[in-house]
Amino acid sequence: MTTVIRDAAGEIKTFMETAAGLVLQSGEYLEEVDVPFGVYARRLRLSALGRYGELVRVPAGDGTVTVTVECPGEASVTLDINGLVEDVPLADGTGTLTLGCDTPGTFIITPADREKFGAIGEAVCVVEVVE
């Protein structure tokens, strides 16, 4: 069982393995999902350089960074990349996204549909291209 908290707009704010000490803020509401916590967390995972749930820093240059998208059971998933929405096709629930690293900056990749997937946990990938 996974406990999900949604905000007033219906977007997923967080999900948790236990409801211990649960406190809802104004407008938030609760949803109980009959799926184990670890399985729920793996509905959408984004990784860069094999790393999930943390910032990935790469040096600026001519290279690229590949973001791996894992979304079991889906044929595609729509992601928000620095405000631009892009549909990523998936094969067997897996796809990729290529980021150019020629200039310094930060890529913030999150699910576009936040009622379905929260922009939390492993469903957020931040790649910082540094000098």
Add this chain to the structure above:
Amino acid sequence: MSAPEYPASADVSPGQPTASSQYNNLRKDALTLGAAPEDARTLGEFFSRFISGVRLEYLSANRLRVPYVTTNPPTVMIGGYMCQAAANVDLPAGSFSGTAGTWYIFARRNPGSPTFTLEINTSPVEGTDQRLIGQCYWDGSNVNPSSVSTYSAQGLGLPDYDSGWFAVAYNNTYTKAHNLGQAPRLVVLMHATSSTPNNNDELVLVGTVLTSYGVSNLGWNATDIIAQGGTNSGYGTCLSLRRYSGAGYWRLQAWR
């Protein structure tokens, strides 16, 4: 109230008849250290839950051990019997089985022996000749070594509040009611990159997150613990020399 007269009994001389009062004083000394029965528990009652020197450790291949320490031997009262180990006490191999869950660990008294053995059950209820001494988590295949806990062990015990892992993102505030009835004396916020970190995954202590600069992000009172993410997308949930993150998972633990 003054201290009880102790010992209340006195030496008797050879040939001196033993009076009932002498016997009763001797009995009072033995049972309550000279105190009147209404003022004290008996020694047997007082020590009924006594335990000392018992600390469970993980032993390879899904076993557990209470190590024997000469200067502090494992000693436990079980069902009114004073039991003390004379060597390491090991849980037999193959004791765990079945689906994942918490297992409870008991010291068992065995008639005819002044020592004790270990056994486990998924129920925490003590049976005859058993004393509940700890618990651990079995994931269906292995015992999680970090889950092995001894109730009586000195040092940091199990947290009085544990939020479990929850998914987070920068720029959000997470409030948890700890239900301790008082402000916790110790609160710990951990960060993981996986929803189900295993024993080899590094957990990072979160004390600072990034807004325009690094700031402390944890507060608490007698009711709630408040953990606040920083506004920075890359460093808003963990700003540490061990890891940077603006998402991932947090877990709060608190001790009263």
